[in-house]
Amino acid sequence: MCDLKLQTTDYFVSDKNAVMVADRHPQPAFPPHRHDFDELVIVWRGNGVHILNDVPYPITCGDLFYVNAEDCHSYESVNGLELDNILYCRQRFSLACDWDALLPGKHHDQSARYWRLSTPGMTALRQEVDTLAAECMKTDDISLQLSEAQFLRLALLAMRFRHAPDSTVLSDAEQLDLLLMALRASIAAPFRMEPFCRRHQLNPRGLKLLFKQQTGMGVNHYLRQLRLCKAMDLLRHGQETIGEVAALCGYEDSNYFSVVFNQCVGISPRHYRQRFQKSSA
Template sequence: MTRGLKLQTEDYFLTDKQAVRVAERHPQPDFPLHHHDFEELVIVWRGNGLHLWNDVPYRITRGDLFYVSANDRHSYESVNDLELDNILFVRDRLTLPTDWHNLLPGADVPQSQRYWCLGSAGMDTLRDKVDDLAQECMKSDTLSLQLSEVLLLQIALLALRYRHLPDSPQLADAHQLDLLMLALRASIGSPFRFDAFCQQHDFSVRGLGARFKQETGMSVAQYLRQLRLCKAMELLRYDRLTIGEVAAQCGFDDSNYFSVVFHQAQGISPSAYRQRFLAG
C-alpha cells in the first residue's frame, strides 16, 4: 500500500535533544499522503476538510483532536479555511517521569480511541498553552527544552480533561457553538433548520450565526454543505452505492442537483471522482 512522503525528525526539530515542536498550520493547505518518524497531537481550531488517516476518512472540523502515531499515513484534502496546530513529539526523548503512554496514546491504541473532540472551554484553555509552547520550542537551550516538555504535559492533561467522544450528546462544557456543531454533524443525511434549532434552545439566530461564521469562515448552510460533500467523498471512495443513494445519504433530495454541487466544489463529477479509486 502506498505510504506517501516520509517526514524526517531532523527536518522539524532543532537539535537531537529537543523532544517537542509546534508546527502551526494557519491555514492548513491540501497536503498529500505522508507519514513520519515522530508522533503528533493535532488540534483543529477552525474551518473544515477531509482528513484521510490510515485509509479512514474523517470530516474534520473545529475542535477535532487526533493522536497521530509515528508511521501512521494521513493526508488533508478538500480543505476550507482549515486552521490547525500539529504538536510534534519524539516519545523516546521525553524525560519527565509521568505516564506518557496514557496521556499520549500511541500505535498500540486502536485508532478509534485516538480521535476525540473539544468543546469551546477546552479549546480556549488549550489554545493559550499551545501558543506558549509554540514560542518556547523555538529555543534550544536546556531550560527551554525542559519548559517545552512541561507545557506538553499540561496540554496532554488538559486534553484528557476536556475531550469528549465525537458525536457525543453529553458535553461537560455545553456551549451554543458546541451544541450547534453536534447538531450539524447529526444532520448530514437529514434536513436541518437553523432557525428551528435556535428556537428550540432559545438562542439568537443572528448572534449565533455571526459567531459561527467568525469561527468557521462560513455560514451555517455553507458549512453543512461542506460536511455533506465530505461525507459524499467518503461514500464514493469506499462504498458501492448508486449516485442517487449517495446523494440521499448526504442530505440531497435531487441526485442531479447533488451532481451539480459536487462538480462545482470538486471540479469533477461524482462518478468521475469514484472512478479514481476503482482501480484499487
Template structure:
C-alpha cells in the same frame, strides 16, 4: 493511496534531546499525503478544510483534535483560512515520568478514538499553554527541554479534560458552537433547520450564525454540505452502494441533484469519482497536491 513523502525527526527537532516541537500552520496550506517517524497532535483553531487521515476524509474546523501516530498517512485539501498547530513529539525521547500511553493514544487505539472535539473553554485554556510550549521548545538547554516536557504534559492533560466525542450529547447548552457542530454532524442523512435547533435550545439564530461564520469562515448550510460531501466521498471510495443509496445516506432526496452538487464541487460526477479512485488504488499512484479536490465555497 500510498505516498513516498516521509517527514523525518531530524528535519523538525532541534537536537536529538528535544522531544517536542510545535509547527504552527497559520495558515495551513494544501499539503499532499505524507507520513513521518514521529507522532503529532493536530489542534484546529479556526477556518475550515479537508483532512484525509489514512484515506478517511474529515471536514475540519475550529475545535477539532487529532492524535496522529507515526506512519499514519494524512493530507490537507480544500483549505480555507485554516489555522492549526501541529505539536510533534517523539515518544522514545520523553523522559518525564507520566502515563504517556494513556494520555497519548498509540497505534493500538483505533482511528475513530483518535478524533475528538474540544469545547470553547478548553480551546481558551489550551491556547496559552501551547503558545508557551512553542516558545520553550525552540531552546536546547537541559532546563528548557525539561520545561517543554512539563508544558507538553499539561497540554495532554488539558486535552483529556476538555475533549469530547464529535457526536457526544453530553454538552452544556451554554456551549452554543459545540452544540451546533454536534447537531450538524448527526444530521448528515436528515434535514436540519437552524431555527428549529435554536428554538429547542433557546438560542438566538442570528447571533449563532454570526458566531459560526466568525469561527469557521463559512455558513452553517455550507458546512453541513461539506460534511455530507465528505460522507459521500468516503462511501464512494470504500462502499458498494448505488449512487442513489449514497445520495440518500448523505441527506440528498434526489440522486440527480446530488450528482449535480458533487460535480459542481469536484469537477467529476460521483460515478467518475468512484472509478477514478478505484483506478488510483489499483495503480497505487503517490498522492500529490495536484490531486487535491476543492470543496464548495472556494
C-alpha cells in the same frame, strides 16, 4: 500514494528535544505524506478537509486530533485554516507516565483519535501551546525537561476539555458546540435552524454570525461539506449505489447529488469511485 515522508531532523531543534510546535497560520493545502514522529493537531480557525489514511474528515475551529507516525494524511479544500501541530517523539520522553493513555497511539482505532474542544477548552490550550512553543526552541537540560513537563500538562488538559464529535452531553453546553454536534447528526436528515434555536433558546442570527466568525463559512456550507466527506468515504470504501449514497448523505435526488458533488469535488461520483477502485486494485 504517500511517497513524501517528513523527517524528525527537519523539524526538531536537536536530537534531544522530545517536543516541537509547528504553527500553521495559515495551513495551506498539503499533499499526502507520512512522518517519523507523532502529532497532536489543534484547529483554531477556518476550515478544510483532512484526509487520514484515505478517510476524509471535515475540520474547523475546535477540532483536535492525533496523527501517528506512519499515518498517511493530507489537507485539501482549505479556507483560512489555522492550526498548530504539536510534534512529539515518544521514544525521547523521559517522564514516567502513561503516555499511551494520554496520546492515542497506533493501537487505538482511528475514530478514537478525533475529538472536539469547547470554547473554554480552546482558550486553556491556546495559552499552553504558546508557552510550549517558546520553551521547546531551547536545548539546555532544564528547557528540555520543562518542555516535556509542559507538553504533559497540555496533553492532560486536552483530555479534560475534549469530547467526542457526536457526543450528546456537554459539560458547558457551548452554543457553537451544540450547533456543530447537531449538524454532524444531520448528515442523512434535514437540519432546520429555527426549531433548533427554539429548542435551545438561542438567537438564530447571533448563532449564524458566531458560526461564520469562528469557522469561516456558513452553516449550510459546513453541512454540505459534512455530507460530501461522508459521500467520499462511502464511494471509496462502500458498495452502495450512487442513489443509496445520495440518500445516506441527505440528498433525495441522486441527480442533484451528482451535480453538487461534481461542482465541489471536480469529478462525478461514478468517476470518483472508479478512480479509487482502480488505485486499490
